[in-house]
Amino acid sequence: MDLGTGTVAVVTGGGSGIGLAMANAFAAQGCSIVIADVQDDALDAASRSIADAHGVDVLAVRTDVSKVEQVDALAAATIERFGTVNLVCNNAGVAGGGDPWFGGIESWQWVMNVNFWGVVHGVRSFLPHLAAAGQGHIVNTASMAGLIPGFSPAYDASKHAVVAITEGLYGTLRTAGLPIGVSCLCPGWIRTSILDAERNWPDELGERPAVDPAGEVARKYVGRAIDEGMQPAAVADHVIDAVRAGRYWVFPNPEFVEIAMDRFHTIGDRVDPQPVEQMPGMPPRSQIVAEVMEALFGGTA
Numbered sequence: 001m002d003l004g005t006g007t008v009a010v011v012t013g014g015g016s017g018i019g020l021a022m023a024n025a026f027a028a029q030g031c032s033i034v035i036a037d038v039q040d041d042a043l044d045a046a047s048r049s050i051a052d053a054h055g056v057d058v059l060a061v062r063t064d065v066s067k068v069e070q071v072d073a074l075a076a077a078t079i080e081r082f083g084t085v086n087l088v089c090n091n092a093g094v095a096g097g098g099d100p101w102f103g104g105i106e107s108w109q110w111v112m113n114v115n116f117w118g119v120v121h122g123v124r125s126f127l128p129h130l131a132a133a134g135q136g137h138i139v140n141t142a143s144m145a146g147l148i149p150g151f152s153p154a155y156d157a158s159k160h161a162v163v164a165i166t167e168g169l170y171g172t173l174r175t176a177g178l179p180i181g182v183s184c185l186c187p188g189w190i191r192t193s194i195l196d197a198e199r200n201w202p203d204e205l206g207e208r209p210a211v212d213p214a215g216e217v218a219r220k221y222v223g224r225a226i227d228e229g230m231q232p233a234a235v236a237d238h239v240i241d242a243v244r245a246g247r248y249w250v251f252p253n254p255e256f257v258e259i260a261m262d263r264f265h266t267i268g269d270r271v272d273p274q275p276v277e278q279m280p281g282m283p284p285r286s287q288i289v290a291e292v293m294e295a296l297f298g299g300t301a
């Protein structure tokens with residue numbers, strides 16, 4: 001699909017990180033921009049900075065993507081302002097803390113509400129408008145965690161779901177012959193504020209999950225990998241290429257793809273799951289496990 005003046009692009013989670021970078025990149029092509037985010041200050045700052053930098057029309061809509069009525073309202077506001085929509089990036093996402101098995105269930109609920117339901121809502125609310133526009137494209141932000149489990153169970157589950165939803169959507173649209181492209185974005189480590197996602201923990205879920213010692217060890221190394229990760233603007237360049245070319249898979253960090261392929265080979269060979277010893281950007285898994293044991297049992301295990 002062409003990107004330029006007259007193209008209307010919607011980005012959820014557009015107040016920060018990858019979403020903000022995509023919104024800027026589309027604006028640099030001349031697109032009109034709709035940014036949606038649950039964090040008011042980030043949304044305001046992003047809409048002003050995009051309009052100032054690129055001189056395009058920007059509509060900012062406070063939206064919690066986990067709420068179907070708010071995503072429907074986002075679609076309605078987009079059509080009311082611009083009369084059409086061409087590109088929708090379901091990108092808002094969170095990484096939750098807390099012990100997945102012995103901690104509260106709320107962390108699972110939050111991660112699934114935003115990462116899973118947010119994408120379902122985004123596709124369902126915008127699809128009729130994209131079909132009416134006569135051409136369009138949907139980009140769903142999954143993760144390499146959608147192809148390689150082992151980061152955190154709730155996050156992995158939500159991102160595996162995004163990969164599955166996106167592939168199902170792609171197949172349906174091709175079968176129906178609708179001129180709507182689909183891309184599945186699977187980043188590795190990207191330099192964003194994702195590890196501070198709990199800044200948007202919803203009051204309705206009560207107390208934030210307690211910090212667990214094992215999670216703290218992993219968080220230290222994930223934080224370092226993210227700090228040393230790819231710039232979000234480089235991810236946005238990959239997305240623009242994929243939208244223009246109508247390409248499905250978007251892998252900004254190809255070093256993770258081999259690991260996903262190894263996993264599928266072990267599945268084909270009926271071999272029990274093999275934890276990855278050397279994940280890009282991380283210390284060896286055996287070192288992390290030793291530190292987790294030390295944190296849990298003071299080295300006595």
Ligand SMILES: NC(=O)c1ccc[n+]([C@@H]2O[C@H](COP(=O)([O-])OP(=O)(O)OC[C@H]3O[C@@H](n4cnc5c(N)ncnc54)[C@H](O)[C@@H]3O)[C@@H](O)[C@H]2O)c1
Nearest residue numbers: 013015016017018038064065092093143189190192193194
């Ligand atoms: N940073 C990485 O290393 C990485 C890797 C793989 C995938 N991702 C995915 O990229 C996407 C963007 O994350 P990011 O890394 O840019 O993080 P980020 O925290 O910088 O940006 C996420 C944005 O989503 C918004 N958001 C959170 N909850 C929301 C909700 N309920 N409704 C609407 N907006 C909400 C936040 O306010 C924030 O502006 C996420 O889906 C994330 O899972 C990130």
